[in-house]
Amino acid sequence: MRNTATVIGAVLVAIVGIGVVCAPLFTSADPLALGPDRLLDPAWDHPFGTDDLGRDTFARVLYGGRVSLVIGLFSAALSVVLGMTVGMLAGFFGGALDEGLMRITEAFQIVPKLLVAVVVVAMIGSGLTNEVLVIGLLSWPGTARVIRGRVQVIRHEEFIAAAEMSGALWPRVLVRHVAPNVMSFLLVSASLQVASAIMSESFLSFLGLGDPAHPSWGLLLQQGQLFLDEAWWLTTFPGIALAATILGLNLLGDGLR
Amino acid sequence: MISVVARLLLRRALLAVPLVFAVVALTFFFIRLAPGDPAQILAGDAPTPEFLAQIRAEYGLDQPVWTQFLAFLGKAVTGDFGTSLYTRQPVFTVILERFPATVLMTGTAMVVASIAGILLGVASARRAGSHIDTLISGASLLGYSMPGFWVGQLLVLLFAVSLDWFPATGMEAARATYTGWRHVEDVAWHMVLPVTTLSVFLLTMIARFTRAAMIEALDQDYVLVAEAKGASRNRVLWHHAFRNACVTTITVIGLEFGAVLAGAVVVEIVFGWPGLGRLFYDAIYRRDFPLLTGAFMFSSTVVILVNMVSDIACALLDPRIRR
Numbered sequence: 001m002r003n004t005a006t007v008i009g010a011v012l013v014a015i016v017g018i019g020v021v022c023a024p025l026f027t028s029a030d031p032l033a034l035g036p037d038r039l040l041d042p043a044w045d046h047p048f049g050t051d052d053l054g055r056d057t058f059a060r061v062l063y064g065g066r067v068s069l070v071i072g073l074f075s076a077a078l079s080v081v082l083g084m085t086v087g088m089l090a091g092f093f094g095g096a097l098d099e100g101l102m103r104i105t106e107a108f109q110i111v112p113k114l115l116v117a118v119v120v121v122a123m124i125g126s127g128l129t130n131e132v133l134v135i136g137l138l139s140w141p142g143t144a145r146v147i148r149g150r151v152q153v154i155r156h157e158e159f160i161a162a163a164e165m166s167g168a169l170w171p172r173v174l175v176r177h178v179a180p181n182v183m184s185f186l187l188v189s190a191s192l193q194v195a196s197a198i199m200s201e202s203f204l205s206f207l208g209l210g211d212p213a214h215p216s217w218g219l220l221l222q223q224g225q226l227f228l229d230e231a232w233w234l235t236t237f238p239g240i241a242l243a244a245t246i247l248g249l250n251l252l253g254d255g256l257r
Numbered sequence: 258m259i260s261v262v263a264r265l266l267l268r269r270a271l272l273a274v275p276l277v278f279a280v281v282a283l284t285f286f287f288i289r290l291a292p293g294d295p296a297q298i299l300a301g302d303a304p305t306p307e308f309l310a311q312i313r314a315e316y317g318l319d320q321p322v323w324t325q326f327l328a329f330l331g332k333a334v335t336g337d338f339g340t341s342l343y344t345r346q347p348v349f350t351v352i353l354e355r356f357p358a359t360v361l362m363t364g365t366a367m368v369v370a371s372i373a374g375i376l377l378g379v380a381s382a383r384r385a386g387s388h389i390d391t392l393i394s395g396a397s398l399l400g401y402s403m404p405g406f407w408v409g410q411l412l413v414l415l416f417a418v419s420l421d422w423f424p425a426t427g428m429e430a431a432r433a434t435y436t437g438w439r440h441v442e443d444v445a446w447h448m449v450l451p452v453t454t455l456s457v458f459l460l461t462m463i464a465r466f467t468r469a470a471m472i473e474a475l476d477q478d479y480v481l482v483a484e485a486k487g488a489s490r491n492r493v494l495w496h497h498a499f500r501n502a503c504v505t506t507i508t509v510i511g512l513e514f515g516a517v518l519a520g521a522v523v524v525e526i527v528f529g530w531p532g533l534g535r536l537f538y539d540a541i542y543r544r545d546f547p548l549l550t551g552a553f554m555f556s557s558t559v560v561i562l563v564n565m566v567s568d569i570a571c572a573l574l575d576p577r578i579r580r
Contacts, residue, residue, distance in 0.1 A: 005395075107276055111283075112515030112560050115522070115537075119284070119553045122541045123291040123298070195402070202404050206523055208541055221407060225527065228410060229418050229425070236414070239407040247402035254398070 009251025016245045020065035029056035031063040031215070039231050049233035051223060060220055061238050067216035068242070071131055072198035078136025079197070080190050083143025084182070088174055090144070091151025102148070105141045113138040114203055121209045128211060135200045143189040150182050188256045195249035202242055217242040265572050269565045280557040281333045284550045285326055298546050299339060338551030343543050348551035351536065356555075358428060359532030363521045365448060366455035367510065373456070374463025375499075375506060381464065382471030383494060394468070397461035405520040409454040409527035416450060423450050426529035451528040458520055462513050463506055470505035474498040504575045511567025515560045 019026060029046075035054030042049040048057035090101040117134045124130055154160060155178075163177050198217075204210060205218030212219065217238045224234035291298055300312045313319060316328055332339070338348035381393040400408075417425035424447050429435070435443050474480065475498050483497045525534030533552060540549035 107279060109512065110276060110515065110561055110564050111280060111557055112519055114516065114519035115553055115556060116283070118519075118522075118537065118541070119549060120287055122544075122549055123287050123546065125292070199404055203406075203519065203523060206404075206406050206526070207538060218404075221404075221410065225406075225410065228413055232414050232418070235407070235410045239404075239410065243399075243403045243407065246404075247399060250398055250402050 003255070005251050006255025009248045009253075009255060012244050012248030013252060016065060016241065016248065017069075019062055020069055023059070023062035023066070027056065027059045027062060029059035031055065031059040039227065042233050048237040049231065051231070051234055052227060057220075057233060057237055060215060061217070061241050064215050064217050064220050064238060065241060065245070067128070067211075067214045068198050068201060068218070068245070071128060071135070071201045071216065072194045074132045075135035075139065075197040075201075076190055076193035078132065079139040079193055080143055080186060082136070083140035083189065084147050084179075084186060086140065087144040087147025088151050088178060088182070091148035092155060092170070092174060092178060094152075094155075098148075101144075105144050108138070108141045114200060117200065117204060118207055118209065121204055126204075126209045126211050128214060131201060131204060131209075131211075135197050135204075139193060139196060139200070143186075143193065146185055146189055147182050150185050151178055154178055154181050184256070188253050191249050191253035191256065195246045195253070198242070198249075199246055262569070262573070265569045269568050273561050273565045276561050277334075277558050278330070280554055280561070281330055282326070284333075284554055285329045288546070288550065289322075300342070333554060338554065339547035341548045342545045343539070343548070348548050349555075351548065352533065352552055352555050355531065355533050355536050358530060359518075359521055359525070359534065361444075362448065362451055362455065362525070362530060362532060363517060366452045366521075367459060367517065369452060370456040370459035370463060371506075371510065374460040375467055375503075377460070377464040378467025378506075379471055379494065379499060381468045382475065385468075385472055390468075393464065397464045400457045400461035401465070403457070404523075405454060405458055406523035406527050408457050409451065409524050412450050412454055413527065423447075425450070428531055451524050451530055454527070455517065455520055455524045459510070459513060459517050462509055466509045467502060467506045470502035471498055474501045477501070500574075504571050507567050507570050507574070511564045511571075514563045514567075518556055518560060 033055065035050065035056070037046070037050050038052055038054045039050060042057075046056050046058060048061060050056055051060070086101055086105065090098040090105075117138055120134050121130055160173060160177055163173050168176070201210075201216060202218030202221065205216050206222045206225075208222060210216055210219035210222070215223075220238035221235055221242070224231070224238065227234050288298055296309055296312045296316070296318050297304070299316065300309050304312075316325060316332075318325060320328075336349045338352075340346070341348050341351050344351060377393050377397070381390045384390050413425045416422045428447050429440070429443050475494075477498075480493055480497055483493045488497070521532070522534035522537050524530070525532050526538050529535070533556060536548065536552050539545070540552060
């Protein structure tokens with residue numbers, strides 16, 4: 001059962017990944033090119049129909065995935081690195097440092113991160129870099145807590161004592177002996193973080209904070225909202241791509257656990 | 258009992274108050290961080306020189322940063338979030354006007370999600386590994402993977418546009434003014450789709466965590482003892498196991514409340530619900546920064562308070578957490 005779920009997850013991620021990365025192989029349409037055929041139903045020429053400016057939705061979904069995935073990957077990378085650093089330091093040193101870092105982590109967990117992201121992006125301006133920074137800087141607490149818990153266990157293993165007794169300084173112990181032992185947890189965390197970052201990005205874009213020059217899936221859904229009662233394809237297809245990606249990553253993450 | 262509650266309240270308040278201060282400080286920091294002159298940000302895109310001067314004086318923007326922060330803090334904690342650039346009303350008044358609609362929708366969704374999530378989680382745990390469990394777990398993972406606003410859009414496409422069973426937007430019928438019971442019915446009718454949409458996320462979270470907590474609880478010795486004493490299956494399940502598992506459920510509800518409120522923002526946009534969410538959207542769209550930061554400080558405080566309440570509830574239910 002668990003393996004089946006993992007395989008389904010891997011297949012979903014692979015399909016989306018191939019479609020998005022090799023987008024030019026699947027469509028010759030330009031996602032930003034305006035056309036004369038407005039709000040066309042899905043048909044052979046336009047498998048996912050066209051939008052109000054005659055742009056091909058299939059191409060927009062494929063290329064939009066690039067934006068969503070890039071933002072997801074980069075902000076997840078940032079949050080995983082941050083979470084791992086905080087978690088390892090807190091778990092390894094314990095005491096006042098642990099107490100302080102955990103209070104900060106809790107504060108970040110309680111404050112509604114999506115609303116913080118909305119305010120920041122609205123004020124400092126949208127754009128891919130800002131979105132990545134904001135999502136990455138707000139999403140590390142989960143990873144930090146998992147890693148801290150694991151490090152607290154490893155901390156008392158003999159090989160750590162052995163490394164310390166042989167004169168290794170704490171940075172070396174952390175990097176060479178502790179880090180390799182939390183890698184499996186990090187992999188799970190990373191895949192769940194990518195899913196959550198893609199979700200956060202779609203939230204920001206849906207609120208009108210996306211970058212119109214780089215339309216992501218969330219931005220497509222925001223545009224689709226305006227034509228909900230005339231063009232079902234504008235919301236259905238980008239949403240399926242988005243949900244399939246997030247579901248795939250969540251299944252993978254659960255399976256790796 | 259009362260002294261226990263009082264002590265808990267004090268302990269949690271000691272954690273919550275600094276958090277609220279942190280939120281206000283963070284907001285101040287964002288206003289300073291934003292490119293351009295803070296006075297310009299608070300005064301809108303094309304302010305008159307007089308209004309700009311007034312804002313500068315009001316927030317002490319010619320003073321050192323620390324004085325500015327204290328002025329901002331003083332105003333914020335007394336509920337003075339400034340004036341909305343668009344409506345020219347005090348931001349706090351605008352927020353309070355919209356808040357009831359959001360409370361109605363979010364509160365109903367939380368009740369629905371809690372009941373359904375707990376029932377599904379318990380049903381799943383009681384037959385762990387069975388087909389039903391697989392089905393429930395799979396469905397909840399799917400629900401958890403769909404952005405809330407997209408669920409809403411799909412429900413509108415299916416139940417409002419295609420089938421025309423429920424209204425797609427608004428909180429009450431636009432053309433009729435109902436009173437009394439008819440009005441309640443009308444609002445309830447408009448609530449069906451948005452509440453269902455908003456419930457999906459929380460419901461799946463509650464089902465997932467309740468299932469895990471129940472499986473753990475059912476494995477404990479006290480469950481074995483209860484069964485040996487001849488307690489009925491349902492009594493063991495609810496009286497013995499769930500009473501321990503529900504601490505996890507309440508913790509999840511508290512921790513996810515921020516996400517639920519954020520979800521309410523987008524769901525309100527999909528369904529044109531006249532609450533705080535629309536306010537956020539309009540504030541972003543019109544670059545009404547006092548309204549945006551005010552709505553942010555207000556909703557963050559609500560989230561912090563809900564967390565405090567859920568912490569206290571957990572401590573009352575589980576003496577081990579009380580300390």
